[in-house]
Amino acid sequence: MAPGAAKKSILERLDAGEVVLGDGGYVFELEKRGYVKAGPYTPEAASEYPEAVRQLHREFLRAGANVIQTFTFYASDDKLENRGNEQSFTGKQINEAACDLAREVADEGDALVAGGVSQTPSYLSCKSEAEVKAIFMKQIEVFVQKNYFEHVEEAEWAVQVLKTTGKPVAATLCIGPEGDLNGVSPGDCALRLVKAGADIVGVNCHFDPVTAVKTVKLMKEGVEKAGEKTHFMVQPLGYATPDCNRQGFIDLPEFPFALEPRVLTRWDMQKYAREAYDAGIHYIGGCCGFQPYHTRALAEELAKERGFLPAASEKHGSWGSGLEMHTKPWVRARARREYWEKLQPASGRPFCPSMSVPDGWGVTKGDAELMQQKESTTQDELKVLFDKSATNQ
């Protein structure tokens, strides 16, 4: 599609019953590629290494994504300030660069750009509603749209600010079936977001596809029971995390440097796409752990509903058919749907368990231990944590 050509808006698409595919997770994938630092997870690469960010945008576009998210995760100034962005880039510079990259790539296809407004450290440190809203307003000077909240209250504030821009607002929470960190149920969370003005509600990150679809189903029930209506979206992890508690994958002992055995296959993703679609969720995407081929799997599963295959399917035989000419006959015998659907893949790790017990010491918003750290934890402080950790194991 030529740059400048009029595209249907996100709501036009959803209102028309189209399936909209989101893209995947940028920070985790760019971390693996060497451009994002795990821990801070700040997006300065948009300014520092634009070709790397552009390439990943293109891969998701090519995989079938209709929405390209600006790579602006955690770019609010209070994050950048204390999370080790040692370059001279300001949040505003990074956001502008990120928006340019996303628009550039989105215009190479029929995709929309979505800007993200994120949970703020200030909320956890109990700054006031006015202060938190001011931070959101600052983020949206440049762009507009959505997500990453663990408390519905903070998300409501964000939606209220975003609505003043006049653009569609999609609001996603990082919650599971048990609800937000204050115990508000998914149904009630969704209802509050709809009432605050959100046009699309759903969940993103923190939980695996199975859990995330289950949660959005609960949201849908809550909204429909109240006689309201909205669109639903889901952007789960690309990891299998059945062992998560309410806090999500951050509390799993493997976060963030040993999640590999949990990476989902393309077949897991096809199953996820089908389940989400069947549940009436029409904005279907991914978050941390999603790689371009995961997004392509969503597009292939829903090719009939969408009416086309994504560009990247030129390099992918449906259900393993690319193996039909393999030299070994027993590998050729894998060129079929039934084989991959039934396979329970081994971990290759017989000394490892299949589930973990989440960490977590029972603290929540406002607790001294969760105050945003201004400086790196000292070795003495770490020593205390390590001992505490050993005791909690």
Added chain:
Amino acid sequence: MAPGAAKKSILERLDAGEVVLGDGGYVFELEKRGYVKAGPYTPEAASEYPEAVRQLHREFLRAGANVIQTFTFYASDDKLENRGNEQSFTGKQINEAACDLAREVADEGDALVAGGVSQTPSYLSCKSEAEVKAIFMKQIEVFVQKNYFEHVEEAEWAVQVLKTTGKPVAATLCIGPEGDLNGVSPGDCALRLVKAGADIVGVNCHFDPVTAVKTVKLMKEGVEKAGEKTHFMVQPLGYATPDCNRQGFIDLPEFPFALEPRVLTRWDMQKYAREAYDAGIHYIGGCCGFQPYHTRALAEELAKERGFLPAASEKHGSWGSGLEMHTKPWVRARARREYWEKLQPASGRPFCPSMSVPDGWGVTKGDAELMQQKESTTQDELKVLFDKSATNQ
């Protein structure tokens, strides 16, 4: 390093006792990014999507690789002919494009270019020595260097051809501790390659790091027992595959579309780098499944020996130190080496086993079933295979 500046050759480096880091696996990573088709695994992306190949080269360079392999896997004409390269690109065009890309990126740093000569379908179909050598010669019209053989005899032929170019020859086999597919032991394989003229011998692909290091140790013993001397290299999978038999990971039921739970962590890679180095292997790299952060892990583990950290370490805190400022104290408690070294990561897949039984119907070189397929297997032929497969399970 400026383009054109004189770089130390591979043998100068190894003779001087330097650690040389190889890059990682291109076909598997580019498949996930949407540019390579699994099954044929042909490298036409070098011509079709050069920016995608260039980007991955850069990521490996940035991660610390001293050698950039040309993306020419399986580009011999007999492969391209029957493996579904439906573009108009010839093997020669692809090889030239691939060499240009590799050189361009290698010259952005202090890295060398390695061209690859691969196992040919013709050998499995029992073409003569002269025919197979002619194919090798055709491949090296453009470039020079190494690997991917399951039979030492075919590798010897390749080394003999390559030696005529006057360039250093590195020869790697895809074998495990049990030796090649004809039962030649690793020690004998290595000795034959050294005698054929190889300057560097080792293994690549097919087995995980633990197995690969074990195999190269056996090679080293064989060479040293015969009073010979050479350099050793290792480029294993980025997957945990303790359940492989002699045929390697292709026979695992998860190959190639459900290997995710086997992906190794960065900590596994640091362990691998240390073990390889301690075994006297100084050319250390990766193959299928290796991503840039895996290569970076090798570079970080051997930073002291090499005298520097790789560029990509600007975005990576050693041993999890990037977590020191995380909001949650129990995540901060993971900012230490002991934590990650001891962690046995869960698969998140309680319905899956931890090991698989390899497939394989006892056939080998020359068997009718292994003759290179000229056309896609028909549905009827596949039906026979599926039934045979069900019976063998």
Added chain:
Amino acid sequence: MAPGAAKKSILERLDAGEVVLGDGGYVFELEKRGYVKAGPYTPEAASEYPEAVRQLHREFLRAGANVIQTFTFYASDDKLENRGNEQSFTGKQINEAACDLAREVADEGDALVAGGVSQTPSYLSCKSEAEVKAIFMKQIEVFVQKNYFEHVEEAEWAVQVLKTTGKPVAATLCIGPEGDLNGVSPGDCALRLVKAGADIVGVNCHFDPVTAVKTVKLMKEGVEKAGEKTHFMVQPLGYATPDCNRQGFIDLPEFPFALEPRVLTRWDMQKYAREAYDAGIHYIGGCCGFQPYHTRALAEELAKERGFLPAASEKHGSWGSGLEMHTKPWVRARARREYWEKLQPASGRPFCPSMSVPDGWGVTKGDAELMQQKESTTQDELKVLFDKSATNQ
């Protein structure tokens, strides 16, 4: 204790705050010893092989049990009639023999005898309340007391019949936290049993200790919330079954011939005893899968509360202390509580999953498929089942 000496009754003990330990599972253990047929699980061994039954009674007594259950599981006539009891023994003969054996052994120590009234096939086949009560009455001609119901309604009928005997009535259901097969919650089930006259309520069989204790906690909450009071008991499986659904372990694919990897250790049992006690459950026993050393583990964990160790502890060092003189120092190093408490024991089965998906085709009481079979399923009928089973997998 001399035969005939007056013992404190079960209610006197519980009212006085004593911990009462139940015995374990007879049918599963006697099946392994060769005296009970899996499938029918009828108790004719009480008449056929009294020395085998007596020996197991003695082992449980010696392990610390205060209650010896008569080995009369499924001895109602409608069971015996159609479940392959090909001997000439009538239900009455078997029941009398079983009572004699239980009394004989109980009198060798300070233990009580508990007779069991079981769930009837007639209920599943929708016989009337009067018919089912008549079957219960027939069972108690000889003896009195408790359990094994999946529907609280049937259990209520049993309690009402038992109350007419004037003896204490303990009523246990085979339910989990989701409630009975009609969806009645554990709290409501317990309340209904208390109101029907039960002196002790709880759960037995079908679920593992973790699940069973959780269920009885819910029962306790339900009873206490209604302002009622009763004693609580728990007699779970000796197997780990976190993957059970509402129907319990019978639906697990491993039931009944491949449950071995799920057998709990003595340390699991000590943990269970502590959790049950801490939850205010004072009648603590076991069911299928419990072996004498499991019961001893309960007695050892609660030795302080009970004031004594069981007889069988003469042959057991607490927390592995029997290893203190082992020849190998690394085995001696296992002679401590911390070691066994922390150990996560391996299955030795890397090709097996850690959890299963329960079978179950959505049928329930009254469905044609659950009508009690009068004759062995024919090969034709089995063929239909096998095909259906394959489809459901």
Added chain:
Amino acid sequence: MAPGAAKKSILERLDAGEVVLGDGGYVFELEKRGYVKAGPYTPEAASEYPEAVRQLHREFLRAGANVIQTFTFYASDDKLENRGNEQSFTGKQINEAACDLAREVADEGDALVAGGVSQTPSYLSCKSEAEVKAIFMKQIEVFVQKNYFEHVEEAEWAVQVLKTTGKPVAATLCIGPEGDLNGVSPGDCALRLVKAGADIVGVNCHFDPVTAVKTVKLMKEGVEKAGEKTHFMVQPLGYATPDCNRQGFIDLPEFPFALEPRVLTRWDMQKYAREAYDAGIHYIGGCCGFQPYHTRALAEELAKERGFLPAASEKHGSWGSGLEMHTKPWVRARARREYWEKLQPASGRPFCPSMSVPDGWGVTKGDAELMQQKESTTQDELKVLFDKSATNQ
């Protein structure tokens, strides 16, 4: 068979090509029943609780065993002296009682009695050949026959002593495919035992059936290659232990109190019986972990070869056929061989690994740390061991 009736001797049976079934493991099973103390594992129960020992003998006989082993494991005086036999029973008294019990039960059927001569602590403490042989001679004053050696040299001494009795000598080692603790291969071990005069050679204990059969096959190859001939026997663990190293299951972290998840199923045992038989091993039995139903599974698998089913099969439907009348149709669908043969049973323990790393600090015969302990390890000594253990983990 009437007491006193002439039975065919063990060699007559084997020479005639009959399959001889051994019984199972006494110490582990009696430990679970409360009559043996884990750690010392001394057999004083033969004197203390003869009814318990008699009952287990009977169960193995009923399950199909042709040989009843006297319950005299570790009854040599130097063991009894320092392993906590606090009763007044001497080794001689225990041995006599054990022989009486075994004979009594064997005479209830067509079974033979086998007395056991065990590995001595004195050997590990480097007592001389004469001293060790004197201990053996003392053991056999009362009875005669076989096994439990980790060093072939000690076993040879035992065979030489036993041969002087004129009775058939069966000699089994506790070794795996890697050979004895001094590195003598299974083939060489077997040959030495044959040359020392053993009539039957094989392995018992320490390894699982798969490993044990593999080892005896190696023994057979060694004996046959040398042109010798003998009978072979195998008596493996009833546990799955693929993760054992040369030292066997004692070094597994789960030994001896958390081996439950490794218990083999009856179907595993049928497979074992078939493999042993097919390998030409005709004396097939079990050791630690074997329960009566395991022995019955051997007898059922080989019913055709032996010409009859064991007595205990009256209570066992072949291949799950006992389920044919089960109320639930999906349980009836398990009444078939294919179901149980293919089932990969779940552990129900998602937080546990499937394999363990064996302990072991590299010590062997003669090391100070292996000297037989005269007294219980003191708390101070244990502290040292625990610290060492933590360091070795």
